[in-house]
Amino acid sequence: MINIPSTIKISFRALWVNKMRSTLTMLGIIIGVGAVIAMVAVGTGASRQIAEQIASMGSNLLIVMPGSTTSGGVRMGAGSQPTLSLGDSDAILKECSAVEEVAPTLGGGTQVVFGHLNWSTTVTGTTPGMLTVRDWPLASGRPFTQQDVKSATKVCLVGQTVIDNLFGSQNPMGQTIRIKNVPFTVMGVLSVKGQSTQGQDQDDVIYVPVTTSQKKLFGTQFPGMVRTIMVKARSAEDLSTAEQQITELLRQRHHISQKQDLDFTVRNLTQIMQAREQSTQVMTLLLGAIASVSLLVGGIGIMNIMLVSVTERTREIGIRMAIGAKTWDIRLQFIIEALTLSLIGGVIGIIAGVSTAMILSSISGWPTVVSPLSILLAFGFSGFIGIFFGFYPAYMASLLNPIDALRYE
Amino acid sequence: MSLIEVREISKTYHLGDIDLDVLKSVTTTIDQGEFVAVMGPSGSGKSTFMNMLGCLDQPSSGTYLLEGVDVGSLSRDDLAEIRNKKIGFVFQGFNLLSRTSAIENVELPLLYDGIHARERHERARMALKNVGLEGREDHRPNQLSGGQQQRVAIARALVNEVPIILADEPTGNLDTKTSLEIMELFVKLNLDSHITVILVTHEPDIAAYSKRIIKFIDGRIVSDESGEDKNIDRFVIN
Numbered sequence: 001m002i003n004i005p006s007t008i009k010i011s012f013r014a015l016w017v018n019k020m021r022s023t024l025t026m027l028g029i030i031i032g033v034g035a036v037i038a039m040v041a042v043g044t045g046a047s048r049q050i051a052e053q054i055a056s057m058g059s060n061l062l063i064v065m066p067g068s069t070t071s072g073g074v075r076m077g078a079g080s081q082p083t084l085s086l087g088d089s090d091a092i093l094k095e096c097s098a099v100e101e102v103a104p105t106l107g108g109g110t111q112v113v114f115g116h117l118n119w120s121t122t123v124t125g126t127t128p129g130m131l132t133v134r135d136w137p138l139a140s141g142r143p144f145t146q147q148d149v150k151s152a153t154k155v156c157l158v159g160q161t162v163i164d165n166l167f168g169s170q171n172p173m174g175q176t177i178r179i180k181n182v183p184f185t186v187m188g189v190l191s192v193k194g195q196s197t198q199g200q201d202q203d204d205v206i207y208v209p210v211t212t213s214q215k216k217l218f219g220t221q222f223p224g225m226v227r228t229i230m231v232k233a234r235s236a237e238d239l240s241t242a243e244q245q246i247t248e249l250l251r252q253r254h255h256i257s258q259k260q261d262l263d264f265t266v267r268n269l270t271q272i273m274q275a276r277e278q279s280t281q282v283m284t285l286l287l288g289a290i291a292s293v294s295l296l297v298g299g300i301g302i303m304n305i306m307l308v309s310v311t312e313r314t315r316e317i318g319i320r321m322a323i324g325a326k327t328w329d330i331r332l333q334f335i336i337e338a339l340t341l342s343l344i345g346g347v348i349g350i351i352a353g354v355s356t357a358m359i360l361s362s363i364s365g366w367p368t369v370v371s372p373l374s375i376l377l378a379f380g381f382s383g384f385i386g387i388f389f390g391f392y393p394a395y396m397a398s399l400l401n402p403i404d405a406l407r408y409e
Numbered sequence: 410m411s412l413i414e415v416r417e418i419s420k421t422y423h424l425g426d427i428d429l430d431v432l433k434s435v436t437t438t439i440d441q442g443e444f445v446a447v448m449g450p451s452g453s454g455k456s457t458f459m460n461m462l463g464c465l466d467q468p469s470s471g472t473y474l475l476e477g478v479d480v481g482s483l484s485r486d487d488l489a490e491i492r493n494k495k496i497g498f499v500f501q502g503f504n505l506l507s508r509t510s511a512i513e514n515v516e517l518p519l520l521y522d523g524i525h526a527r528e529r530h531e532r533a534r535m536a537l538k539n540v541g542l543e544g545r546e547d548h549r550p551n552q553l554s555g556g557q558q559q560r561v562a563i564a565r566a567l568v569n570e571v572p573i574i575l576a577d578e579p580t581g582n583l584d585t586k587t588s589l590e591i592m593e594l595f596v597k598l599n600l601d602s603h604i605t606v607i608l609v610t611h612e613p614d615i616a617a618y619s620k621r622i623i624k625f626i627d628g629r630i631v632s633d634e635s636g637e638d639k640n641i642d643r644f645v646i647n
Binding site: 003005006013017315316318319320321322323324325326327329401402403406 | 463465466480485489490492493494498504506508509517518520521523526565569578610614631
């Protein structure tokens with residue numbers, strides 16, 4: 001019968017006697033586990049950040065942009081001609097079954113004035129659909145309506161950055177701001193959205209009805225034209241269907257034959273972002289794999305020390321065998337020693353890894369996420385390393401011939 | 410049935426190309442309660458013989474019956490159990506675990522016998538008391554004299570109430586006075602507890618404590634003499 005508590009006690013004492021050696025051996029595991037946790041935390045943080053950006057962009061998002069046009073054999077660059085109209089936008093919503101909502105945009109950067117303060121920002125004309133397309137609720141007030149769009153009223157929704165710069169501590173609701181000298185009434189405040197995927201401040205924005213933008217602010221010689229049309233598909237699976245439907249619809253509406261170049265492009269932003277997210281996940285995996293190598297090296301360190309320990313204590317093993325220690329008594333003693341080293345190292349490594357992740361994010365500003373799974377995994381793995389690398393030395397010890405072990409000098 | 414019965418056991422060591430016959434067809438029996446001294450010059454095979462008896466080593470040929478059981482047919486773990494329950498070892502170099510207190514050294518055989526901590530502790534304390542080391546329980550080997558260390562080793566050999574004690578030159582590292590004390594302890598154990606004591610020595614003074622002397626030369630038993638029991642007289646005189 002094997003007496004586990006006593007075997008544990010024996011192992012602990014052996015480790016305690018060689019404090020320095022035990023500590024250095026543990027250091028290998030500490031660094032390994034710490035590196036895995038910190039690296040995975042950095043990677044997970046990066047991909048979570050991207051995931052959040054995707055969410056803030058609005059989910060299942062397509063953008064229809066004007067494409068190149070050809071006039072007299074000269075091919076103009078993409079977006080050189082306004083080719084999209086409000087009519088296109090309405091048609092997409094009406095005709096394409098995979099589309100949930102649309103939001104045409106027409107805007108630009110301009111100076112905005114309130115009282116004696118002014119601020120340069122992006123003013124975008126759009127429809128009430130924008131808030132749905134971009135999953136962007138209002139913080140206060142109410143959105144403008146289809147009626148506002150129809151009658152081109154001079155109302156606006158304002159982002160938080162604009163409010164901070166124009167109104168300070170004043171309540172913006174109902175105030176009148178001047179955009180290109182046209183007075184607009186603030187009827188709603190957009191909730192805070194933060195940085196976009198490209199690092200732009202998404203809250204530095206003013207939304208006005210698209211018709212007002214056309215007539216009063218950014219109108220061109222082409223009435224009814226819009227810059228882009230943002231489209232929200234019904235679901236992630238519907239994205240490519242929506243893309244096809246829109247392409248087909250606009251081809252018809254713009255009278256483009258199959259042979260001709262399209263005068264618009266449909267971009268699937270969500271897909272692009274998801275590709276980026278995937279590549280970040282691959283990076284996380286790579287970082288983790290590289291860090292795992294150090295964990296492996298730490299494990300070999302444990303094996304090394306245990307082998308030394310077995311050799312050094314051959315006589316002790318002989319004594320124990322002479323007075324009745326069985327094969328598994330000896331094996332367990334050394335396995336428990338190795339396991340103790342790796343588990344204590346693992347726990348300290350987890351602490352080290354978590355603090356490294358926190359220090360990294362506070363110094364460099366990288367977002368880090370320590371997932372409980374990675375902690376659990378690191379702990380489990382270090383236990384596995386203890387048993388795996390401890391078994392061989394323990395096995396060697398248990399095979400010793402008692403009389404040879406006793407005579408060992 | 411004898412306690413120990415060896416029939417024509419031989420041991421050959423293979424050292425490179427040379428075969429070294431350390432034991433050559435040794436046959437003998439030892440009964441319960443005997444006090445046997447095994448003598449002989451170095452290299453005569455007496456220590457190898459002891460290692461065979463102690464199940465620390467296996468003979469190359471021949472049979473060894475311990476309490477009628479053929480030891481040669483047993484597994485490693487069975488042999489470990491026999492060493493644990495039947496045999497107590499006392500070595501010339503004491504072979505105590507350093508950095509481990511006296512009482513914990515004595516507890517070890519009980520530990521491997523799966524006995525609970527409290528009982529282990531109690532029995533180890535009693536064993537130490539029996540060898541005259543009361544109050545030294547928590548001393549480490551390096552805090553004890555040679556004689557005291559050997560007493561701890563004897564206590565460890567006895568603690569699991571074994572029928573046989575095998576002592577390989579138990580007084581080899583001790584001064585004369587201490588040697589005598591240790592020998593008296595063996596005699597006392599042999600008389601009081603009827604424990605079979607087999608000891609290897611090359612000192613006639615030490616061998617004189619025994620009732621029977623087996624002499625080895627060149628791997629063979631050359632003489633096996635049983636004298637009259639002098640120990641009883643000795644105790645009467647003392």
